[in-house]
Amino acid sequence: MSQTLQVLQAFDRTVVSEIPMDDARTLEAKLASAARTMRDRRAWLKPHQRSGILWRTASLLEARQAHFAQLIAREGGKPLSDAAVEVIRAIDGLRNAAEELRVFAGREIPMGLTPASEGRWAFTTKEPIGVVAAISAFNHPLNLIVHQVAPAIAVGCPVIVKPAMATPLSCLDFVALLREAGLDEPWCQTFITDDNALAERLATDPRVAFLSFIGSARVGWYLRSKLAPGTRCALEHGGAAPVIVDRSAPLDRIIEPIVKGGYYHAGQVCVSTQRIFVHADVMDEFVERLAARVRSLRVGDPLLQETEVGPLITPHEANRVMSWTDEAVSAGAVIIGGGRQSETTLMPAILVEPAVDSKVSQLEIFGPVTCVYGFQELDKAIDIANSLPFAFQASVFSADIGPAMRAARRLDASTVLVNDHTAFRTDWMPFAGRRQSGYGVGGIPYSMEEMSQEKMLVLRYDG
CATH class of the missing domain: 3.40.309.10 (Aldehyde Dehydrogenase; Chain A, domain 2)
Structure with missing residues (x-):
């Protein structure tokens, strides 16, 4: 029998919901599914499909703003007025990721600058980096998930997202919206566990190409030290x-x-x-x-x-x-x-x-x-x-x-x-900690860059 997680209301510690947790066997199945999806290049989602899913999800979320605001306030304790703003930001974040696909492209590399490079035309294209493991924090239980998941979907990476155990419900309901918008399960899966060893296994599995981690510096830097060779990461911690x-x-x-x-x-x-x-x-x-x-x-x-x-x-x-x-x-x-x-x-x-x-x-x-x-x-x-x-x-x-x-x-x-406070941000601006505060750059367009890689194409021609 699978274990369950009691999700408590932050304010008065009453039970909001009880949900099943995942085990090691489930983790292996999800990693295998994501890796298999990534390997099948013929089945990669086209840009218009990814964009359409993000736009439809934004519309679905917009229609359910009150539900998500209540959920954020209950499980995370954020005041309802601020929770409503978080939902509005999440809607905009999805649209931001979809819009960014209109300009998300490679570039021409000049040739003919030396005799040896004559007769060639070169340019780069963007490809998804691979399977993304996203480990999130409790304090913005919807918008942080959007920050991690929307860029992965936009660039075409399968993503496995582990929400904070105090606030998993916003994540689960958001992923349900993605399904309703037409995203097949292997492209975005949730992983629910309170087992730190299993969370570490998710982050450090060699099939994971990119780790997105939002949380404590102690855990983030530890996980970075354990990543499989070749795995890239973005860490978002805190400061004073x-x-x-x-x-x-x-x-x-x-x-x-x-x-x-x-x-x-x-x-x-x-x-x-x-x-x-x-x-x-x-x-x-x-x-x-x-x-x-x-x-x-x-x-x-x-x-x-x-x-x-x-x-x-x-x-x-x-x-x-x-x-x-x-x-x-x-x-x-x-x-x-x-x-x-x-x-x-x-x-x-x-x-x-x-x-x-x-x-x-x-x-x-x-x-x-x-x-x-x-x-x-x-x-x-x-x-x-x-x-x-x-x-x-x-x-x-x-x-x-x-x-x-x-x-x-x-x-x-x-x-x-x-002349503004330190907590101001928009979700399309770069957002990055320095030194022990983080690694890599957040912000939806910047995360899309981090979750992608360039491929060079060089065409040789006569004449």
Whole structure:
């Protein structure tokens, strides 16, 4: 008898659903099916077929927005208003992948530049890289799946997707939409398991040509070290996103985006605003304004339309965030707000001047906590912002172009946002962690490039 997985509602830990899990035999069958599908080049889906499937899936998802928003809020704990935005992004992501196929092509390679290359015409074409293993995270249980699956379908790769065990239902229902849109099962299969050894077997099987991994750096870098020879990968981890607030920044206009960046989805976002460096001239007023807005955030059941901050994904995570906060306070940080509301929900907190060696200053919090530090010299604040072994997105708020551009040039980040929060992204822009924060480039068009390979064709002719 196969084992089952209980999927719990993030907010109150009640059972949402119970679903069957896959075992080693099922994994082998799915890998064999995907590899067989990839080998049969005559049966590869044509671009118009792939595009049509993506467009139809987008339409099906659009018709079921309310269902998916509720599902995201229940299993993942994201507030319903934000969950609705996630569904809209997923719809757009599918259309983005389909539209990208209109320009997804090789290029001509010039010949005749030397006598030896005369009489030849050369160009490249795009081919799918092979079987894709996609291992996903809980915090955007629909949109992250779309980020991994839609590019694979678009370029013609069979994909096996393993959702996070806390949030598998959005993935399962999404794959059901793909079936309804006409995609045969071997082109997109799910793999449901809580067995880490089986998940590792999926990622490291030699039949897998590309691993897409979204999750913890510890697991991602470990899996990369175990990949079969020739397997390529993209890793998306997290960071401790820094924000620079210059003395010229208009405080009445910057608090709202900073709060959104720091407390969206209870801080459970890989580019969530975490470390805020504020010029000493405006430090007191900034903290006062930030504290007033943070205290007003409505915490509670994500299914309620008015909720702004929902639960942490598990009680364990809530306990961890509380322990990190307590440690920082014990070492001298001043705390504003905070505290536990329930088993899974925490009141948003601000930590003022936590020690530089505390966990909240050194590691990704992944909870509803921001840290505020004062500075006198911009370059010193930038040096501290750049001092951690990971780097992803960063922000600078300034009304003066000089400090804004100085910070934009010197911050170690793959993206620097000027007068916007660190968690901003669109799904067609490049999205990549630096150093320990990731490997490869995300964003739907960029993932399509990563999941494809070029083939050269050289035609020799007379005359």
